[in-house]
Amino acid sequence: MIQKLKIENRVIGFRKFDINEIRKDFPILSREVNGKPLVYFDNAATTQKPNVVIDSIGHYYRYENANIHRGLHFLSEVATEQYENSRLKVKEFINSMSASEIIFTKGTTDGINLLANTMWRANMLNEGDEIIISHMEHHANIVPWQLLGDRKKIVLKVIPINDDGEIIMDEYKKLISSKTKLVSIVHTSNTLGTINPIKEIIDIAHDNKIPVLIDAAQAVSHQKVDVQELDCDFLVFSGHKLFGPTGIGVLYGKAELLNKLPPYQGGGDMIRTVTFEETTFEDIPNKFEAGTPNIVGSIGLGVAIKYLNMFNFNDIAEYENELLQYATNKILEINGIRIIGTAKNKASVISFTVDGIHPYDIGTIIDTDGIAIRTGHHCTQPIMKRYNVPATARASFAFYNTKEEVDVFIKALHKVIKMFS
Numbered sequence: 001m002i003q004k005l006k007i008e009n010r011v012i013g014f015r016k017f018d019i020n021e022i023r024k025d026f027p028i029l030s031r032e033v034n035g036k037p038l039v040y041f042d043n044a045a046t047t048q049k050p051n052v053v054i055d056s057i058g059h060y061y062r063y064e065n066a067n068i069h070r071g072l073h074f075l076s077e078v079a080t081e082q083y084e085n086s087r088l089k090v091k092e093f094i095n096s097m098s099a100s101e102i103i104f105t106k107g108t109t110d111g112i113n114l115l116a117n118t119m120w121r122a123n124m125l126n127e128g129d130e131i132i133i134s135h136m137e138h139h140a141n142i143v144p145w146q147l148l149g150d151r152k153k154i155v156l157k158v159i160p161i162n163d164d165g166e167i168i169m170d171e172y173k174k175l176i177s178s179k180t181k182l183v184s185i186v187h188t189s190n191t192l193g194t195i196n197p198i199k200e201i202i203d204i205a206h207d208n209k210i211p212v213l214i215d216a217a218q219a220v221s222h223q224k225v226d227v228q229e230l231d232c233d234f235l236v237f238s239g240h241k242l243f244g245p246t247g248i249g250v251l252y253g254k255a256e257l258l259n260k261l262p263p264y265q266g267g268g269d270m271i272r273t274v275t276f277e278e279t280t281f282e283d284i285p286n287k288f289e290a291g292t293p294n295i296v297g298s299i300g301l302g303v304a305i306k307y308l309n310m311f312n313f314n315d316i317a318e319y320e321n322e323l324l325q326y327a328t329n330k331i332l333e334i335n336g337i338r339i340i341g342t343a344k345n346k347a348s349v350i351s352f353t354v355d356g357i358h359p360y361d362i363g364t365i366i367d368t369d370g371i372a373i374r375t376g377h378h379c380t381q382p383i384m385k386r387y388n389v390p391a392t393a394r395a396s397f398a399f400y401n402t403k404e405e406v407d408v409f410i411k412a413l414h415k416v417i418k419m420f421s
């Protein structure tokens, strides 16, 4: 009965998915660029911020600014409460068991570096051990492990992907050996848009007693990610890709694993006692949050999550999928276009090339029409090599984008092609 009531309350509480109203929440969407209404299709790089997030930052600095944890005065208590409330919001958002499993970081990259720098010190990674990653990883899930290899000679084993940009699961299974000490996988590819079969990947690793780290940088804004349901051991994401501020991110880890890791950085706030001879450390999460953290960033992230919680995530996913299908069909009507990343299960990201036109030219020319897309390797150079392209153009949509914007973009693409023909 309680369960049912709870569900009913939540359904009643969801905000109606009204695209015109949603767009009003994001002030930047009504600005012009180069004399044209902005069409912002670079959401995989960073998302725009709703008024509530922007206002929370100003409000904090105007009325609540103080350092946290260390003060007994009013403002310090308010700031601490806000900071820790944000941790609770993140906990609920990804459904971790406890708020102490939520470590605030600078972002996805910082979270992975934290793990790379502490796992080997906890002997969870040793000389000759293997880490399984996939061919579609962002550099953030490649380079930190390579840097670690300088010290520990860690071997990266790479799961190949098929031509559609999907992980080849049989090859994944073959890579697992007694030397595998971590599987570190991107949930949703920022370049291909592929949504990986994460639960299956985790279950296979766990059958072999291997912990799993999930790079959820792109996933969290497109679908509900539940760490208990997934049973992942670690998960990282960035606030700025979730309609929150830059410079703030999250590392989730199961408490039993985080407790085994040594501190990443030393300094204030992460210690219990310090003498010149010896230091003892705070429990998690403080153990991993040395120095004054990004207080306002975490508050902004909490507000972004509160904003998103107003919506039914299924509405967001459905709408974005509709946009993706619409844009994909329109793009495929254009001669000479090749879409890189055609997985069956895809987020709203379209990477493409056009015969005879460099992606940089596409990006630069359509920018004159106020359209923001990204061109380049998207921090995934191995994907470029896999598809034998120097770069791609990438349009990535958020739930505030519209079919009308897609039409403007397609029209601009036609214009570019005409210029080069």
Ligand code: PLP
Pocket (backbone or CB within 6 Å): 044, 045, 106, 107, 108, 109, 110, 138, 140, 141, 186, 188, 189, 190, 215, 217, 218, 238, 379
């Ligand atoms: N992983 C993925 C899949 C990403 O898309 C990105 C950013 O584009 C990152 C990691 C790195 O995120 P950040 O630069 O916020 O640390």
